[in-house]
Amino acid sequence: MQGDRPLSDPYALDASEEWWTEHFEFLKEHGYLMRSRYHPGWKPSYNPKVLYGGMFAEDGQNSIHYAIMDALRISDSLVVAMKRVKISTGEDQIATLFSNDAHNSDPHNHCVRIIEVLPVPEGNEKILVMAWMREVMDPRFRTVGEAVQFLKEMVEGLQYMHQNNVAHRDCSMNNMAMEANAMYTRQYHPIRPKKRYDWSGRALHHSRTRCPPRYYLIDFGQSRMYDSSQLRPTEYALKSGGYTPPEGLADTPCDPFATDVFLLGNLMRTTFLDVQPGISGFEFLRPLVKDMVVDDPSKRPTMDEVVPRFSAIIDKVPWWKLRARAAKKDEFLLVKPFRAVYHVFWTASMMFLLKPAIPSPKPLH
Structure with a gap:
């Protein structure tokens, strides 16, 4: 159109x-x-x-x-x-x-x-x-802990949908968004988000660590709600975020909740682990992601199993790794040392302000 x-x-x-x-x-x-x-x-x-x-x-x-x-x-x-x-x-x-x-x-x-x-x-x-919301990766994550908070909210959010008998069926990065008004000193323009709403200059922002945003699952056009008193029907999987789940490639209907688990695990894999350029510092997620994206839907963990496993993994990640820079793996070598030094001083300032390594927003009233 x-x-x-x-x-x-x-x-x-x-x-x-x-x-x-x-x-x-x-x-x-x-x-x-x-x-x-x-x-x-x-x-x-x-x-x-x-x-x-x-x-x-x-x-x-x-x-x-x-x-x-x-x-x-x-x-x-x-x-x-x-x-x-x-x-x-x-x-x-x-x-x-x-x-x-x-x-x-x-x-x-x-x-x-x-x-x-x-x-x-x-x-x-x-x-x-x-x-109005922004794309999750704009601006980019500054620390590993900032990205962990995003994943935490998405894992919890998908579990919440499943507990209420709703399958998202299209939970890729393009159907997740960030409400970031707290980060911006002045309202940004919805179409040109690097500029102010009134077009008077650049839209300046704080880091996610200093002013945590909120992340949301959006776009329920493909979602389905099921009757909890009846056996959940199988569904044909949809292509989501450029990827088709194994059951979709096989053209075999399966439990839509299992497909959601694959799509969320695939997001973690393609954004933070394997697809180039990827982001450094997230190898601790690999065991969980590996189980979430197995080809056989019946062998994937449920979201009720994913959430406690995710929490247990994050609890074991040391604070210094959570505060580490979420650098792109193909970052230009000559700029790395300068950015690393700046990050040390910036991290010290965040610790002085008592900002946690995993920045969570205040509860909604």
Whole structure:
């Protein structure tokens, strides 16, 4: 659905963006204000005839996905993400399940919180409103302990879903996100996150160790909820994050919870262990990851087994390893010693401030 822009201006509104413009007043009435680009009658601040002119203008920044739009909540200027979902998919039911009062206060629940669900006037879609989030790896992890906190929250979050009889079925890195507002001294721009929201300069940020973010499982479009009183049905595995589980390659249906375990283990393997360039310092995870990604789904541990094993492993990792630099394995050799020396002084400052090696955010109220 992306595309359909005039050749004279590659930064003009495309067909999917025009849908959002058509719903500008509807969203404003519900308390959400989109950027000037999506205001009715928008005229670009840049010259459309100048090649790539829109690249350097705030209102030239198009949406990242046809179904997702950013906006400001008028009441408090919170930047939110609005996602169009078809009623027939049932995604809104699973997403809102983990956002209700019973689940919202549970510290093991790391599913994205839905602020509001807006029925679209046309009647066949809804808009899910949630806080705007960043990619997990942007900015990159500074220490091993910072990455451990991310993995801890994802392991707990997937266990929580399974304990509530829900399989994610697509739990790869692209369906995990970071709520990082605490890290940023000023609000960053949703489309160009290295810049400030008002386009006045770079968006400066603290480290995750100093101001811990929160991590969330997102996108429940492929998720399934099961009846706990009945035998869980088998499902055909989906390709997720560029990888197809062994049962998917064999085109054999299996327990979807076992497939979730593979996908999470594969994320650990491909992000931190084996795929180049990889990140140094995570070999302690290999025994657990090896069991999570075995070809036979019946031989994989359940998430109720993964969580205590993960915790036991982390408890044995010495503090100095957790505070070690999470350096890319292919890092340029000439810069390594300089970065290492800087990291020593930075680590000393974090210890002086009594920041823990595994930085966890404050509990949600």
